[in-house]
Amino acid sequence: MTPHPACARSDLELGRLADGEVGVVRRFLLSRHLRHCAACAARYEEILTMRRTLRERLPAHRAPPALAARIGAALAAENRPAPVPSHPRRPAAFGARLGGVLAGGGVGVLAGIGLTLLVMGGSARGDRLTEDVLASHLRSMMGDHLTDVPTSDRHTVKPWLSARLDVSPPVHDFAAEGFPLVGGRLDYLDGHPAAAVVYRSDRHVINLFVWHDPQGGEAPPAVRLRQGFTVICWRKAGMGACAVSDVERATLERFVSLVAAAG
Amino acid sequence: MTATDRQRRFELLVLPHLDAAYNLARWLAGNPADAEDVVQTAYLRAFRYFETWRGGDVRVWLLAIVRNSFTDWARENRSARLVFRAEPIDADHDPTPPLWTEPTRDPEAQVLGELDGQSLATLVQGLAPEYREVLILREMEDMSYKQIAAVVGVPIGTVMSRLARARALLRRAWLAMEVA
Ligand SMILES: [Zn+2]
Numbered sequence: 001m002t003p004h005p006a007c008a009r010s011d012l013e014l015g016r017l018a019d020g021e022v023g024v025v026r027r028f029l030l031s032r033h034l035r036h037c038a039a040c041a042a043r044y045e046e047i048l049t050m051r052r053t054l055r056e057r058l059p060a061h062r063a064p065p066a067l068a069a070r071i072g073a074a075l076a077a078e079n080r081p082a083p084v085p086s087h088p089r090r091p092a093a094f095g096a097r098l099g100g101v102l103a104g105g106g107v108g109v110l111a112g113i114g115l116t117l118l119v120m121g122g123s124a125r126g127d128r129l130t131e132d133v134l135a136s137h138l139r140s141m142m143g144d145h146l147t148d149v150p151t152s153d154r155h156t157v158k159p160w161l162s163a164r165l166d167v168s169p170p171v172h173d174f175a176a177e178g179f180p181l182v183g184g185r186l187d188y189l190d191g192h193p194a195a196a197v198v199y200r201s202d203r204h205v206i207n208l209f210v211w212h213d214p215q216g217g218e219a220p221p222a223v224r225l226r227q228g229f230t231v232i233c234w235r236k237a238g239m240g241a242c243a244v245s246d247v248e249r250a251t252l253e254r255f256v257s258l259v260a261a262a263g
Numbered sequence: 264m265t266a267t268d269r270q271r272r273f274e275l276l277v278l279p280h281l282d283a284a285y286n287l288a289r290w291l292a293g294n295p296a297d298a299e300d301v302v303q304t305a306y307l308r309a310f311r312y313f314e315t316w317r318g319g320d321v322r323v324w325l326l327a328i329v330r331n332s333f334t335d336w337a338r339e340n341r342s343a344r345l346v347f348r349a350e351p352i353d354a355d356h357d358p359t360p361p362l363w364t365e366p367t368r369d370p371e372a373q374v375l376g377e378l379d380g381q382s383l384a385t386l387v388q389g390l391a392p393e394y395r396e397v398l399i400l401r402e403m404e405d406m407s408y409k410q411i412a413a414v415v416g417v418p419i420g421t422v423m424s425r426l427a428r429a430r431a432l433l434r435r436a437w438l439a440m441e442v443a
Contacts, residue, residue, distance in 0.1 A: 012427040019401065019426070021408050050430060054402040057380040058387060063285035067299050068278065071306045075273070078307060079266045135275055145318040227271050 010040055018047045129242065130224045130231045132189050137207045137229065137244040140185065140196065146205065147183030147198050157184040161195040167239055169195040169210035172262050179206065179255055189242075199255070206245040206255060213240035221256055223249065232256045273313050277306070280322045283404055284329045290399045291333045291392055305332040326404070326414045330396070378437070386436045394429035401426060 016022045017030050034041045140146050149160045158171040161184045173181040182198040187209065194211035213235055221234040230249045233242040234256075243256050284305060289298035305328045309316075316324050378386075387395060393415075400406045400414060408426075412419045 011431060012423055015427045015430060016423060019408070021423075046434070047430060050433065051402060053378065053383065054387075054398065057378065057383050058403060059380045059384055060282075060403060061286045061289035061295075061298070063281045063302070064295075064299070067285065067302060068281055070299075071278075071281070071303055072274070074303060074307055075270055075310055078310060079270050131275065138272055138276065139318055139321075227268055 010043070014040065014044045014047055018044065018051055126222065126224070126233065129190050129233060130226060133207075133209060133231050133233070133242045133244050134226055134229055136187050136189060136196070136209070137205075140187070140198070140207055141205055146185065148185045150183040152181045152183075154181055157181065157197065160184055161186070161197070165193055165195050165212065167195065167210060167212040169197055169208075169239075170259060170262060171197050172259070174199065174255070174258050177254075177258055178202075179258065201245065201247045201251055201255065204245055204247040206243060206247065206252065208259065209242045209244070211240050212238065214238050216240050221253075221260070223253070225249070234260070236260075269313070270310075273310050276321050277309055277313075277325055280325050281306075283322055284325055286403060287326055287329050287396070287399060288333060290388070290395060291330070292336070293388060297336070301333045301336050302329065304336065305329040308332060320410065320413075322404070323406075323410050323413045326400070327416065330414060330416075382440070386433055386440065389436055390429060390432055394425060394432055397422060397425045398429045398433070 013022075013026075013030060017027065022030065034044055149157050151157060152173060152175070154171040154173050158169065161171070162168040164186055169184075171181065171184065175181070179199045179201055182200050182205075185196040185198060187194050187196040189209055189211060192211055194209045197208040197210065199206040199208065216235040216238070218237075219233075219235040221232050224231045224233075229244060229246050230252045231242060231244045232252055233240070235241070241259070243252055243259070245252050245255075247255075281302070284302050285298060288301040288305070289295065292298045292301055305325070308331075309325055309328050312328075387398060390398070396415065397411055400411045404410075406414070408419050408422045411422045411426075415422065417425075
């Protein structure tokens with residue numbers, strides 16, 4: 001097998017092709033070349049076989065549970081009340097609001113529109129969803145990626161999200177009610193893409209996640225409290241939704257009633 | 264935010280990637296005890312600098328810290344053998360000819376195709392760390408060139424050439440083993 005004279009750099013090129021790291025034009029040109037150059041075709045086959053073999057047979061080392069325990073203990077030891085550096089994008093004073101959230105309560109607003117509530121209960125699936133929603137919420141606030149479309153214009157946010165998802169999420173500006181629209185973002189929840197519609201309540205961020213849920217049926221809003229955050233999830237008309245924030249629970253319930261009523 | 268909240272938040276986001284962190288450390292350090300030390304150091308560092316995480320892929324952020332912790336650990340332990348070379352050979356400027364041009368002995372042979380996991384592991388462990396790590400990140404962590412570049416802290420072009428070189432070296436090691 002004599003290498004093709006025009007193939008001086010193709011180890012790298014063929015590797016990129018095997019890794020799916022070439023654009024469509026180069027992919028087309030390389031594929032065409034492979035049909036006519038037996039040497040490159042054979043090398044490409046070898047790279048693919050090598051990749052497959054490594055993926056299937058290279059032993060993965062899994063962390064011993066004792067290591068997780070040691071890390072947990074080390075974190076706790078490290079965790080003396082040191083001052084947490086402020087972050088410009090993060091709403092201030094999480095701790096101050098914690099008490100309010102826990103003290104807040106009442107199902108009045110939601111009961112008013114005939115919805116029942118589950119508090120701190122529910123299925124394992126619901127718990128996993130809650131953890132996912134909370135993790136996404138934290139990510140959105142701690143990074144610099146709160147929104148993909150930062151605008152209070154719902155006529156911009158809604159089509160942007162609809163074009164990228166198999167769901168047309170409800171987007172409203174509840175500024176008059178104290179929940180101005182901040183923008184929209186593509187996110188991932190429980191293994192599927194979801195729209196994140198971002199609102200504010202004073203300086204608190206509210207993430208409203210909405211996703212396509214054809215088999216979900218109907219479920220009334222269920223409230224879960226986690227680490228000072230409130231998560232309210234419900235299902236309606238082929239759509240799943242979760243609202244999450246560290247605003248007081250009653251405030252988030254009011255927000256959810258607005259969303260539910262607006263449809 | 265209370266200190267406990269911060270810890271819970273950290274655990275929620277970063278602890279799920281413990282297997283990935285350990286796997287990388289284990290492949291770099293070459294033994295379980297050192298890998299555990301490296302990972303524990305990395306997690307403590309990550310926790311201390313949690314606020315430096317600016318969103319995005321937590322796994323990439325964490326594995327970059329694991330890699331740096333390994334480098335520091337290797338330096339402290341004076342394991343020159345283990346440390347990444349300051350100026351690794353760039354395949355683009357490598358004076359040696361492309362290794363892939365060596366033909367296989369048996370044209371029907373599927374390179375590496377018949378190797379069991381343990382022999383394969385021995386070959387991969389024999390590669391220099393800068394080549395070993397890109398293979399692990401690519402094939403075991405399924406990272407893109409961009410993600411690998413972020414973990415290793417080099418341009419994407421360097422990731423490409425190191426990966427090509429890593430594969431060529433692995434192929435050569437396999438051919439050498441076949442002869443032996
Ligand atoms: Zn060719």
